Amino acid sequence: MTSVANGPDTTGAELRRMHGFLSAFTRRQAERTVEIPGGFAALNDTYALSRADNQVLVDGPTDPEALPERVEEVLAHLPHRAVNVLDPVTAEACAGPLARAGYTRTAVVLMLHTGPLPELGGAREVDLPALRGPLAESWRRFLPGVGDEVVHALVERRVVRRRGAADVRFLASHDEWGEVASWADLYMDPAVGVAQIEDLVTAESHLGQGHAGVVLDTALRTAADAGCTTRFLTAFADDWPRRWYERRGFVSVGSVDCFERE
Missing domain, CATH: 3.40.630.30 (Gcn5-related N-acetyltransferase (GNAT))
Incomplete structure (x- = not known):
C-alpha cells in the first residue's frame, strides 16, 4: 500500500485523524447508538434497509471471539449484519470469528489527497x-x-x-x-x-x-x-x-x- 511521501509518522497521524472523523461522523448521523466493548452500533430505524446507516463500528480494542454474538444482540432486529473495523490489527484478529459466523470481508481504502490543489472546479x-x-x-x-x-x-x-x-x-x-x-x-x-x-x-x-x-x-x-x-x-x-x-x-x-x- 502506498504511503504519503512525507514519512510514516505523518501518515500515522493523518490516518488517526481520518479514523476519528469516520467514528464521529457515524455517531452523529445515527438516530441512536448502542455501546459495545470496543465500539458501538449506529442505528437509523427510519432507514432500516440501509447497511451504511445500521452498522457496528469497531473503533477500539475488542474481544474478537465475543464480537459476533455482540453484533447479533444489537443488530437482531435487522435483516442484515454489517461490521466495520478501523484498525487493521483488530480487523485481522476479528476476521476468523466473523468468518465462522458467516461474514464475508472486503476492504475499503482510505485515500489522502497530497497533490496540488485545483482551482475551483465549477460544480x-x-x-x-x-x-x-x-x-x-x-x-x-x-x-x-x-x-x-x-x-x-x-x-x-x-x-x-x-x-x-x-x-x-x-x-x-x-x-x-x-x-x-x-x-x-x-x-x-x-x-x-x-x-x-x-x-x-x-x-x-x-x-x-x-x-x-x-x-x-x-x-x-x-x-x-x-x-x-x-x-x-x-x-x-x-x-x-x-x-x-x-x-x-x-x-x-x-x-x-x-x-x-x-
Missing part, C-alpha cells in the same frame, strides 16, 4: 430534491433487480448525512441543459481540519465527459478554503476508481475492513 451546491432522480437511476444501475422500497431508502437516507459533520454539502456538476451529470457529498469539520469526499457518482448518460473531475476539484478547493488540511475519500481496494483517484493526487494510507452477512 455547485444542491439540495436533495435535485439529486433524487439521478440517485434513483444510479442505484438501479448499481443494484439491478432491487425493489422500489430499497431504492427509495437508499435515496432518502442522504437526509441523515446533514447531521454527520459540522458542514455537509451536496455538490453537483450540470450539463449544458442544466441536468445533474455528476455529484458527491462533502463532509467538513473545520474545527479539526478534516474533510471527507464521499459517493462521487456520474450519471450513465454523462460518463467520460469530465463531470466527475469538476465535482472532485470543487470539493477539494472548498475543503481547503474552509481550513481542512486533511482531505480524504474512500475507494474499494480492487475497483478502478482507486486508480483514477491516484492520478488526481490521492494516495492510499490505510483501509477499513468491512464484514457483512445477510
Whole structure:
C-alpha cells in the first residue's frame, strides 16, 4: 500500500485523524447508538434497509471471539449484519470469528489527497430534491433487480448525512441543459481540519465527459478554503476508481475492513 511521501509518522497521524472523523461522523448521523466493548452500533430505524446507516463500528480494542454474538444482540432486529473495523490489527484478529459466523470481508481504502490543489472546479451546491432522480437511476444501475422500497431508502437516507459533520454539502456538476451529470457529498469539520469526499457518482448518460473531475476539484478547493488540511475519500481496494483517484493526487494510507452477512 502506498504511503504519503512525507514519512510514516505523518501518515500515522493523518490516518488517526481520518479514523476519528469516520467514528464521529457515524455517531452523529445515527438516530441512536448502542455501546459495545470496543465500539458501538449506529442505528437509523427510519432507514432500516440501509447497511451504511445500521452498522457496528469497531473503533477500539475488542474481544474478537465475543464480537459476533455482540453484533447479533444489537443488530437482531435487522435483516442484515454489517461490521466495520478501523484498525487493521483488530480487523485481522476479528476476521476468523466473523468468518465462522458467516461474514464475508472486503476492504475499503482510505485515500489522502497530497497533490496540488485545483482551482475551483465549477460544480455547485444542491439540495436533495435535485439529486433524487439521478440517485434513483444510479442505484438501479448499481443494484439491478432491487425493489422500489430499497431504492427509495437508499435515496432518502442522504437526509441523515446533514447531521454527520459540522458542514455537509451536496455538490453537483450540470450539463449544458442544466441536468445533474455528476455529484458527491462533502463532509467538513473545520474545527479539526478534516474533510471527507464521499459517493462521487456520474450519471450513465454523462460518463467520460469530465463531470466527475469538476465535482472532485470543487470539493477539494472548498475543503481547503474552509481550513481542512486533511482531505480524504474512500475507494474499494480492487475497483478502478482507486486508480483514477491516484492520478488526481490521492494516495492510499490505510483501509477499513468491512464484514457483512445477510
